[in-house]
Amino acid sequence: MRFNNPPVNTLSLEFLTELVISLEKLENDKSFRGLIITSDRPGVFSAGLDLREMCGRSPAHYAEYWKAVQELWLRLYQSSLVLVAAINGACPAGGCLMALTSDHRILADNPKYSIGLNETLLGIVAPFWFKDTLVNTIGHRAAERALQLGLLFPPAQALQVGIVDQVVPEERVQSVALSAIAQWMAIPDHARQLTKAMMRKATASRLITHRDEDVQNFVSFISRDSIQKSLQLYLERLKQKKG
Amino acid sequence: MRFNNPPVNTLSLEFLTELVISLEKLENDKSFRGLIITSDRPGVFSAGLDLREMCGRSPAHYAEYWKAVQELWLRLYQSSLVLVAAINGACPAGGCLMALTSDHRILADNPKYSIGLNETLLGIVAPFWFKDTLVNTIGHRAAERALQLGLLFPPAQALQVGIVDQVVPEERVQSVALSAIAQWMAIPDHARQLTKAMMRKATASRLITHRDEDVQNFVSFISRDSIQKSLQLYLERLKQKKG
Amino acid sequence: MRFNNPPVNTLSLEFLTELVISLEKLENDKSFRGLIITSDRPGVFSAGLDLREMCGRSPAHYAEYWKAVQELWLRLYQSSLVLVAAINGACPAGGCLMALTSDHRILADNPKYSIGLNETLLGIVAPFWFKDTLVNTIGHRAAERALQLGLLFPPAQALQVGIVDQVVPEERVQSVALSAIAQWMAIPDHARQLTKAMMRKATASRLITHRDEDVQNFVSFISRDSIQKSLQLYLERLKQKKG
Numbered sequence: 195m196r197f198n199n200p201p202v203n204t205l206s207l208e209f210l211t212e213l214v215i216s217l218e219k220l221e222n223d224k225s226f227r228g229l230i231i232t233s234d235r236p237g238v239f240s241a242g243l244d245l246r247e248m249c250g251r252s253p254a255h256y257a258e259y260w261k262a263v264q265e266l267w268l269r270l271y272q273s274s275l276v277l278v279a280a281i282n283g284a285c286p287a288g289g290c291l292m293a294l295t296s297d298h299r300i301l302a303d304n305p306k307y308s309i310g311l312n313e314t315l316l317g318i319v320a321p322f323w324f325k326d327t328l329v330n331t332i333g334h335r336a337a338e339r340a341l342q343l344g345l346l347f348p349p350a351q352a353l354q355v356g357i358v359d360q361v362v363p364e365e366r367v368q369s370v371a372l373s374a375i376a377q378w379m380a381i382p383d384h385a386r387q388l389t390k391a392m393m394r395k396a397t398a399s400r401l402i403t404h405r406d407e408d409v410q411n412f413v414s415f416i417s418r419d420s421i422q423k424s425l426q427l428y429l430e431r432l433k434q435k436k437g
Numbered sequence: 438m439r440f441n442n443p444p445v446n447t448l449s450l451e452f453l454t455e456l457v458i459s460l461e462k463l464e465n466d467k468s469f470r471g472l473i474i475t476s477d478r479p480g481v482f483s484a485g486l487d488l489r490e491m492c493g494r495s496p497a498h499y500a501e502y503w504k505a506v507q508e509l510w511l512r513l514y515q516s517s518l519v520l521v522a523a524i525n526g527a528c529p530a531g532g533c534l535m536a537l538t539s540d541h542r543i544l545a546d547n548p549k550y551s552i553g554l555n556e557t558l559l560g561i562v563a564p565f566w567f568k569d570t571l572v573n574t575i576g577h578r579a580a581e582r583a584l585q586l587g588l589l590f591p592p593a594q595a596l597q598v599g600i601v602d603q604v605v606p607e608e609r610v611q612s613v614a615l616s617a618i619a620q621w622m623a624i625p626d627h628a629r630q631l632t633k634a635m636m637r638k639a640t641a642s643r644l645i646t647h648r649d650e651d652v653q654n655f656v657s658f659i660s661r662d663s664i665q666k667s668l669q670l671y672l673e674r675l676k677q678k679k680g
Numbered sequence: 681m682r683f684n685n686p687p688v689n690t691l692s693l694e695f696l697t698e699l700v701i702s703l704e705k706l707e708n709d710k711s712f713r714g715l716i717i718t719s720d721r722p723g724v725f726s727a728g729l730d731l732r733e734m735c736g737r738s739p740a741h742y743a744e745y746w747k748a749v750q751e752l753w754l755r756l757y758q759s760s761l762v763l764v765a766a767i768n769g770a771c772p773a774g775g776c777l778m779a780l781t782s783d784h785r786i787l788a789d790n791p792k793y794s795i796g797l798n799e800t801l802l803g804i805v806a807p808f809w810f811k812d813t814l815v816n817t818i819g820h821r822a823a824e825r826a827l828q829l830g831l832l833f834p835p836a837q838a839l840q841v842g843i844v845d846q847v848v849p850e851e852r853v854q855s856v857a858l859s860a861i862a863q864w865m866a867i868p869d870h871a872r873q874l875t876k877a878m879m880r881k882a883t884a885s886r887l888i889t890h891r892d893e894d895v896q897n898f899v900s901f902i903s904r905d906s907i908q909k910s911l912q913l914y915l916e917r918l919k920q921k922k923g
Contacts, residue, residue: 540825573821575821576820624801624828624829624830628803628805629800629828632800632805632806635805635808636828
């Protein structure tokens with residue numbers, strides 16, 4: 195699956211909805227056992243959540259958007275497919291979240307491609323299920339530090355902290371991803387799927403149980419004047435940069 | 438305690454029952470404070486659970502067998518003794534589980550001696566308490582990967598991932614085990630035992646609370662036609678290998 | 681905040697009460713965003729809990745003392761301030777606990793300055809919330825080993841196991857602490873505080889929910905004849921050493 199939502203694979207509501215529908219189809223197609231997620235956009239895996247969906251809209255829109263983000267995570271994290279992330283570009287925030295749901299993560303060795311949950315830098319807070327996914331991957335202490343400081347790890351550090359499994363030369367990312375998925379698909383499917391479900395059930399259930407509450411938290415947090423102002427400022431600065 | 442159930446210390450129902458009785462005696466003997474578990478069989482610590490107890494038998498037999506496996510784990514994991522595993526041979530599946538219940542693990546540096554929970558390779562699934570024991574030892578992410586891929590770690594990798602504490606030349610395994618147990622027994626017994634119980638209580642309680650359910654899960658899973666067929670195939674191939 | 685309770689910053693009831701009051705003031709002072717905790721006593725960060733408060737006193741005194749220890753931990757662990765520990769001396773037991781509540785730990789590179797929860801060596805047991813704090817920092821397996829053996833890690837080992845974040849030459853501890861706190865204070869305060877609270881809430885809640893029970897456990901454990909005798913012996917040996 196090659197992400198292609200110009201310019202930087204931002205997770206707009208429309209793009210999220212497309213991803214969820216595609217995943218559902220693949221999940222139901224019994225001839226399909228594994229999936230490599232990667233980017234068709236040069237230099238960016240995914241820029242993450244779409245701030246334009248969180249800024250200057252109605253509470254109903256925020257709620258709809260957040261439900262779509264939850265839905266994507268639940269589908270990816272609980273997927274019965276083998277998921278391999280071939281991370282061929284920058285991978286902040288929501289992009290990192292998608293990578294973290296994979297079974298195996300390969301990062302291109304380019305100092306511009308860093309990966310992490312950098313929400314605090316924008317003055318916002320990763321929700322508890324982003325946090326749980328990160329803790330499951332790199333442990334409690336490293337997650338506490340990374341989330342508070344909004345750390346984006348360049349390749350060598352990313353490998354060391356364990357947020358990715360492999361760092362390889364940029365031109366080899368896709369071939370290494372193919373080797374990795376072959377290794378995972380060599381395991382009897384049913385046993386692998388039950389094992390994956392066992393490992394991830396408690397974490398997924400936490401969101402499933404608190405889903406509405408989590409939407410309400412997001413809507414009331416994002417609707418605050420102070421948050422709206424800082425998001426607007428950030429978006430304007432982004433526009434100027436491009437202009 | 439030297440395992441000696443020829444040829445490869447497979448955990449048959451009879452062997453499990455003997456182990457549990459021996460452990461109970463040692464636990465009640467107040468002159469006894471520590472125990473080194475090791476193998477008397479060349480090249481194998483323990484081959485793990487006995488597939489012959491899980492294949493072509495009655496549901497009642499499966500239930501009896503599984504209760505014995507649970508019982509061994511509960512006794513080892515909650516033992517008030519210092520347990521040191523001197524792993525002087527291959528250590529897959531149930532053999533690895535026993536090693537994981539120890540306070541300290543020493544693996545002989547022989548590339549043939551690998552250690553891990555490789556259940557998925559046989560098309561079966563490690564139960565949640567095998568998983569919990571592994572997560573407690575090597576963390577969530579490494580356990581997720583190891584369990585899904587059914588990884589057997591050779592010595593250098595075993596040390597790196599933390600599934601063992603030391604790798605030493607084969608001829609030194611027993612002497613290093615004696616030094617290790619001396620270090621652990623130098624700690625005031627009562628404080629050490631209370632600390633160990635505190636560390637392990639939540640994990641042990643999870644099985645104690647769900648014990649019957651876990652037996653039922655095992656019996657219904659192992660009784661499936663597809664599982665029985667794949668176990669039979671595997672056993673026949675093993676016989677041919679030996680023949 | 682420079683600890684100065686001669687000779688070795690032992691956490692007496694009086695010193696604990698002072699610390700809690702100071703922390704409360706700083707927490708309520710909106711001009712205050714971060715705090716470096718360090719020692720004014722040469723060679724010792726803090727010797728930890730005061731055994732004289734636990735020996736030869738009334739159950740009511742033990743209860744009062746333990747509530748004060750709980751209170752200090754709850755304030756430090758849930759502090760909305762950035763806390764950096766500049767560990768410029770030995771850091772056993774309760775001293776280690778304070779360091780573990782910080783956001784960032786810097787240890788002076790002096791082989792005499794070791795850090796750890798060494799309670800078992802005195803025949804006593806770290807309570808579950810000391811254990812939880814350590815597990816959150818270094819993981820379950822390393823904590824199980826360190827707590828049972830009462831390990832005190834010298835600088836290189838402390839860094840390797842992750843009980844501290846940096847080891848630096850003794851004369852640079854304070855300047856490195858200033859750089860570290862500047863890095864943490866560069867993050868938008870509100871987002872950082874919410875993220876910290878999210879990471880630590882479950883652990884803090886466990887004590888808050890079981891606070892009275894934990895006091896009762898401590899009082900009944902510490903009142904035992906065997907524990908009192910071993911503490912008395914230890915205190916007498918300490919006096920002789922000094923004499």
